[in-house]
Amino acid sequence: MKFKFALTLGLGAMVVAAACGGGQPEVVMPTVDSAAIRDSIARAEAARRAREDSIARARAEEERIRRERAEAARRAAAITAEVRSMLSSVINFDFDRSDIRPGRDTDMLQQKLAILQANSALRIEITGHCDERGSDEYNMALGMRRALSAKQWLTDRGIADGRITVRSMGEEMPVDPGSNEDAWAANRRDAFGITGGGDALVKPAGM
Amino acid sequence: MTRYLTRSFVLLGLLAVPGLALAQDTVPPVEQGVRIGITYTPGMRPGMLVLGGARTALLDSVRAILRRDLDYSDQFEMITLPGGDSIVLGVSATRGGAAGPVVSATDDVFVNYSLYIALGADFSVAVLPGRDSSELAVTVYDVRGETQRGRIPLTVTDPSAPAFRLAVHRAADEVLRAATGEPGFAASRLLFIQHGTLHRIDADGAALTAVSPAGVTAFSPAWHPSGAQLVYTALASGWGRLVMHGVGTGSERTVRPTAELLNYTAAFAPDGESIAFTRSGEGGTDVYRYNLARDCCLERLTVGRFSDNLSPTFSPDGRQIAFVSNRVGLPQIYVMSVDGTGQELFAPFDYGVTGSSNAPEWSPDGMQLAFHRDVAGSPQVFVMDTRSRVVRQLTSAGRNEDPTWAPDGRHVAFISSRTGRRQIWVMDIETGRVRQLTTVGDARLPAWSPRISEPTQP
Numbered sequence: 207m208k209f210k211f212a213l214t215l216g217l218g219a220m221v222v223a224a225a226c227g228g229g230q231p232e233v234v235m236p237t238v239d240s241a242a243i244r245d246s247i248a249r250a251e252a253a254r255r256a257r258e259d260s261i262a263r264a265r266a267e268e269e270r271i272r273r274e275r276a277e278a279a280r281r282a283a284a285i286t287a288e289v290r291s292m293l294s295s296v297i298n299f300d301f302d303r304s305d306i307r308p309g310r311d312t313d314m315l316q317q318k319l320a321i322l323q324a325n326s327a328l329r330i331e332i333t334g335h336c337d338e339r340g341s342d343e344y345n346m347a348l349g350m351r352r353a354l355s356a357k358q359w360l361t362d363r364g365i366a367d368g369r370i371t372v373r374s375m376g377e378e379m380p381v382d383p384g385s386n387e388d389a390w391a392a393n394r395r396d397a398f399g400i401t402g403g404g405d406a407l408v409k410p411a412g413m
Numbered sequence: 414m415t416r417y418l419t420r421s422f423v424l425l426g427l428l429a430v431p432g433l434a435l436a437q438d439t440v441p442p443v444e445q446g447v448r449i450g451i452t453y454t455p456g457m458r459p460g461m462l463v464l465g466g467a468r469t470a471l472l473d474s475v476r477a478i479l480r481r482d483l484d485y486s487d488q489f490e491m492i493t494l495p496g497g498d499s500i501v502l503g504v505s506a507t508r509g510g511a512a513g514p515v516v517s518a519t520d521d522v523f524v525n526y527s528l529y530i531a532l533g534a535d536f537s538v539a540v541l542p543g544r545d546s547s548e549l550a551v552t553v554y555d556v557r558g559e560t561q562r563g564r565i566p567l568t569v570t571d572p573s574a575p576a577f578r579l580a581v582h583r584a585a586d587e588v589l590r591a592a593t594g595e596p597g598f599a600a601s602r603l604l605f606i607q608h609g610t611l612h613r614i615d616a617d618g619a620a621l622t623a624v625s626p627a628g629v630t631a632f633s634p635a636w637h638p639s640g641a642q643l644v645y646t647a648l649a650s651g652w653g654r655l656v657m658h659g660v661g662t663g664s665e666r667t668v669r670p671t672a673e674l675l676n677y678t679a680a681f682a683p684d685g686e687s688i689a690f691t692r693s694g695e696g697g698t699d700v701y702r703y704n705l706a707r708d709c710c711l712e713r714l715t716v717g718r719f720s721d722n723l724s725p726t727f728s729p730d731g732r733q734i735a736f737v738s739n740r741v742g743l744p745q746i747y748v749m750s751v752d753g754t755g756q757e758l759f760a761p762f763d764y765g766v767t768g769s770s771n772a773p774e775w776s777p778d779g780m781q782l783a784f785h786r787d788v789a790g791s792p793q794v795f796v797m798d799t800r801s802r803v804v805r806q807l808t809s810a811g812r813n814e815d816p817t818w819a820p821d822g823r824h825v826a827f828i829s830s831r832t833g834r835r836q837i838w839v840m841d842i843e844t845g846r847v848r849q850l851t852t853v854g855d856a857r858l859p860a861w862s863p864r865i866s867e868p869t870q871p
Contacts, residue, residue, distance in 0.1 A: 302743075302769075341771035341785065341792065341814065342858055343633060343678050343691070344737065344744055346653075347721040350675065350693035353651075373651020374675055374693055378609070378630060395677040 282406060289407040292317050293330065296395040297356060302340060304351035315359050318398065320410035322365050327403030332356050333373040335380070335397065337390035342377060349374030356396045359412050371401060459535035460491035461592075466541050474572040475549060475581050476540050481617055482585030482599035482742055483538070485848070487824070487841035488592075492533050528558045536562070536592045543567075551584050553591040563591030578619060579865065586864065596864065598819040604634040604643060604860040605837060607853050611645050614837075616819070616861075618850050624658065626665075633678045636862045638685045643860075644668070646677040653677050655690060656851075657705075670703060670711045678724045680750075682731050689714070689725035689734055700725045700736050702751075714753035724772055727751070728799075729779040735759055737771050744769045746784055746797075760784065760797050760804055770795075774814045776822045777863075783816035783825050792825045798840060807840060817861040826850065826859050 297311040306312060322328055334352030336345040353372035361367050382389035454466070459781040460603040463480040466472070484491045529537050535558045543550040547570050565587045569580050582599035589597040603615045604624065611625035611634050625631040625645065632653060641660050646653040647667075653675045668676075672730040674694040681688055686706035692699060696719035700714045715722035720740040727734055731751065738747045738756075745767075746760035760770055760782070768787025775782055783801055785792040786806075792814040794807045807813075811831035818825055829838040837850040837859050 331651070341744070341769065343724050344721075344769070344771050346632075346675065346677055346694055347691070347698035347723050349651075350698055351721065354695070371693060375648065375651050376632075376650060378632065411633070 209290075214240075242302055268357075285409050286405070286407045289325075289409055290400065290404065292413075293321055293339055293400065294398055296397055298391060299352055299394040299396075301337070301390070301394065302348065304348065304355045306355055312359075315356060319360055319363050319365065320413065321407070322360065322369065322409055323404065324410040325407050326405065328400065329369045329402040329404075331371040331373055331399045331401050333397045333399065335375050335395050336377045336382065337392060337393040338377045338385065340377070341388065347377035349376045352394075352396050356398075458488060458490045459592075460492050460533040462492045462529055462532060462534035462537040462540045464537055466701070471569065471572055472540055472542075472549070473571065474577075475551075475567065475584075477540065477616070478578060478581040479540060479551070479585050479588065482582060482597065483588065485599070485617060485839075486585075486589055486597040486821070487844055487846050488589065488597070489536070490533070494532065501564055524554055524559075524561075526554070526556050526559045529554075538588055552806050553587060553588050555592075563587065565591070578615065578617075582615070582617070595821065598821045598824060598861075598864065600865045601640075601820050602811060602862045603817070603837060603850070604636065604645075604862070605851070606631055606634070606857045607855055609648075610739075612853070614851060616850075621851075621853065625656075633858055634860045635679050635681060635827065636860055637681050638683055638863055640863045640865045644679045644681070644688065646679070651675065655679050655688070658851060668703065668705065669708060676701075680726050683729050689727065691723040691725070693721075693723075697721060698723055700734070700753075705797060712748065712753070715756070722747075726773050726775045726782075728775050729777060735773045735775060735782055737773065744771050746770050746773050746782070759802070760786075760795075761802055774817055775799075775819055776818045778822045780822070784816040785816060785827070794825065794840070796825070807842060807845075813838075815858055817859045819861050822866045826861055828859060 295314055295317075297306070297314050299305075306315065319328075322330070332353040334354075335351030336349050336352075340348060350372060353374055357370045357372050360370060360390065377393070380389070380393040381395070382392045414672045424798075442621075446801045459623050461483055461484065462477055465476070480491065483489055497548055524537075525588075537554045537556055539550075539552045539554070541552070543566060547568055549567040549569065551565040551567050553565075554557065554560070555562045559643070565584050567580060567584045567761075569577050571577060579600055582601075585870045586596040589595065598616050601815070602613050602620075603616065604611060604613050607614070608609050609630040610623050610627075611631035612621060613624050624634075624643075630648040632646040632648050636643050643658050643660060645658065646654055647656050652673065653671075654673075655671040656665050657668060657774040658665050668679075668688070670866055674692055676690055676692050679688045679690040687702055687704045689700055689702045692701050697717040697719075699717050700722050702712045702714055704710045714725075714734070715736070715738070717738075717740075720738055721734055721744070722738045722740075724737040725734045726736070733748055734751055735746060735748045736742045739745070741764070745758065745762055746755055748759035749756040759773075762770065766789075770784055770786040770794070773782055774785040776796075780799055784795055784797070786795050787793075788806070788809075791812045793809060794813045794816045795804055796807060796816075797804045807825070808827070808829070811829055812835075813827050813829045813831070816827040817823045822840055823843055824839055826837050826839045828835050830836075831838070832849070835855050835857060837856050839850050
């Protein structure tokens, strides 16, 4: 502000001198230190830049945090989706049987067990299905037995009974409408669905 | 007329029926091309002749439906003659020499018994206009006994009216009652599932109608003994509730204790007051009973633990329930008292030899139990005499399953894949005669109604 005042004063004096013309007493021009003015301007400019940089840095930091959070959420969602996908994989059965087959099916159940252990709020339902060959009414009961078999396997390994509900659709919801061995094998299954606590799932250690 | 007379006498001469004496003016107008005695094949069953007469759209429709109903009863040898509907009742004896057929049942008619005997008939039925324009008269004649067996008034005016077919079916059942002492099953309907939707169809294959609302996956239907209500399972996400449905009104309500878990294969007690059904859930699969009339008292009749118990069916006296249990490893037919006591094997089987047995249904007279049993990997329909427990296999071609009894106790409908697609077929278990009832996309789980006798039922 002081700098601006000095500049105004100097200019004012020059105007007065010009207006008075010759014959007037000589006016002493004030000394204008233009280097100091430039320096002042530069300092002001630097301060302004510094402020702007500071704001930009803050904004960048904000953006970085936002991105990181979004990335974390994306990663969490991806993990949840992956865990949900692992959870929803079906297990299959032999014709007119409801016992769990060792091998792929027990591996699948082992995976579901670990997921249930790592996500204590997670609740699931198991729906048993049958192929079209058995008696329609009997298949409702057989589907329920298949669902109960998988539930038993999980509760035997420590999962609380109340976290798993069982259902059956008999032969009413085939995944493959065909009438051949491949279709029948695919249709004899337990499907796994989430009934609660599945919005944010964590992956079990070691998976 | 001379030509007819000459031809008729030649034909009658060929038949050489003793005692067949026809006055000249009583000769019926047999049309050219009729080959009496050639198309009639004598059989064990009595011959039935549906007579012609006055022709209107109404009379033609009634005669056609009546004739088909009598044929489907499998009780008669239907006499089919080319130009057969020109065989009329006779001419009025009171008209003396006046030629021409009698067109009114109110006339004092001459019934040409001798001719009908010559055609192979034991019974004949005439459908003629009645006393006023809105009434027809269906008259049943005992040809051998030369007597009138019954006269059934039939009040129908419009073949396109919704109640028309059922009214004619009821008349057909009365014709059967007049002739044999027992009514048929013409005035009855079947329920079945097609692609998850409950349908109904008349016992002659007409009037296919969707019953369950759109968006509902229906399963295991059953009729109330009155025929005015039915029950089915509405499936959703692996649970199933029992839904009571009013046939005339379309009203629906959930049977209270079945709003949860999986409830199916409901069957009404003969008094219609309670139902037995299967419930599957955490505790396995068992048979339950519920009092609908008092809307209370859910009872568990079986305790499976390590086996499934399902598909109950009441004996007609209401004292026993047959059901399916796999307590010996594979499903077989068991029986118990209605309170769940005295459970024992019902249909005998050879362990390790006999296949799975399912879907029992007690016959209306209580004498037989129909069910299906796996034979070489395919289900086949069986019936068991409930007293001697002798089992008889009824089918062998393709897959045949889920039998249900007609109200006459002599016909069984079942699902057969013999033509490639699952359809309802009907078998007369006395003669083995079968016919295809449906030609829909896919048919499953049929349930045959009782006789629909109430006029209020649409």
